[in-house]
Amino acid sequence: KAGVTQTPRYLIKTRGQQVTLSCSPISGHRSVSWYQQTPGQGLQFLFEYFSETQRNKGNFPGRFSGRQFSNSRSEMNVSTLELGDSALYLCASSLDNPYTTEAFFGQGTRLTVV
Amino acid sequence: AQSVTQLDSQVPVFEEAPVELRCNYSSSVSVYLFWYVQYPNQGLQLLLKYLSGSTLVKGINGFEAEFNKSQTSFHLRKPSVHISDTAEYFCAVSDPGTYKYIFGTGTRLKVLA
Numbered sequence: 001k002a003g004v005t006q007t008p009r010y011l012i013k014t015r016g017q018q019v020t021l022s023c024s025p026i027s028g029h030r031s032v033s034w035y036q037q038t039p040g041q042g043l044q045f046l047f048e049y050f051s052e053t054q055r056n057k058g059n060f061p062g063r064f065s066g067r068q069f070s071n072s073r074s075e076m077n078v079s080t081l082e083l084g085d086s087a088l089y090l091c092a093s094s095l096d097n098p099y100t101t102e103a104f105f106g107q108g109t110r111l112t113v114v
Numbered sequence: 115a116q117s118v119t120q121l122d123s124q125v126p127v128f129e130e131a132p133v134e135l136r137c138n139y140s141s142s143v144s145v146y147l148f149w150y151v152q153y154p155n156q157g158l159q160l161l162l163k164y165l166s167g168s169t170l171v172k173g174i175n176g177f178e179a180e181f182n183k184s185q186t187s188f189h190l191r192k193p194s195v196h197i198s199d200t201a202e203y204f205c206a207v208s209d210p211g212t213y214k215y216i217f218g219t220g221t222r223l224k225v226l227a
């Protein structure tokens with residue numbers, strides 16, 4: 001079966017711009033989580049959605065937002081980009097609870113802010 | 115608050131030698147424990163997980179880990195490594211009610227010929 005698809009794979013944006021990243025989960029999966037990976041901070045949890053409802057949110061500023069659609073696809077948006085937002089953004093999908101059923105990660109979107 | 119400590123940032127080891135990657139966690143509640151592997155320019159892949167039951171957990175690619183509650187550890191082991199095991203390994207903990215992982219900082223395993 002197809003894996004988790006994240007688009008685009010690479011993105012270069014300018015400070016102050018906004019960006020939208022997309023994640024298509026594995027068919028039948030209703031939970032989608034987002035993580036930010038940087039060399040300095042490692043992997044940090046952004047948010048998790050299940051059936052269009054956000055069940056948890058990490059400790060990120062309000063510039064980071066997300067949503068999930070009825071087909072379980074998810075998007076995250078970062079407004080007013082800062083240099084420090086440069087990172088690999090990973091999406092993971094799972095059937096229900098991502099921590100009792102396996103979470104499958106996409107290859108990520110590498111965002112560079114210049 | 116939960117936290118995960120991976121004691122070694124880098125581990126070099128010769129091919130066919132055994133390896134142990136160390137992971138300690140802190141939590142005031144029962145947790146689930148995981149090991150993930152990340153190859154260059156890839157996402158994370160689950161190696162193994164501990165939810166309950168036997169404290170020795172076997173995973174993919176010949177890896178295993180042992181949950182030690184008294185020492186709050188979940189070390190990953192492989193008896194004989196291959197060049198293809200070169201990657202970054204992440205230990206993670208999850209509080210079942212929070213729907214998120216807390217990841218360690220990762221250990222870069224480099225297998226030498």
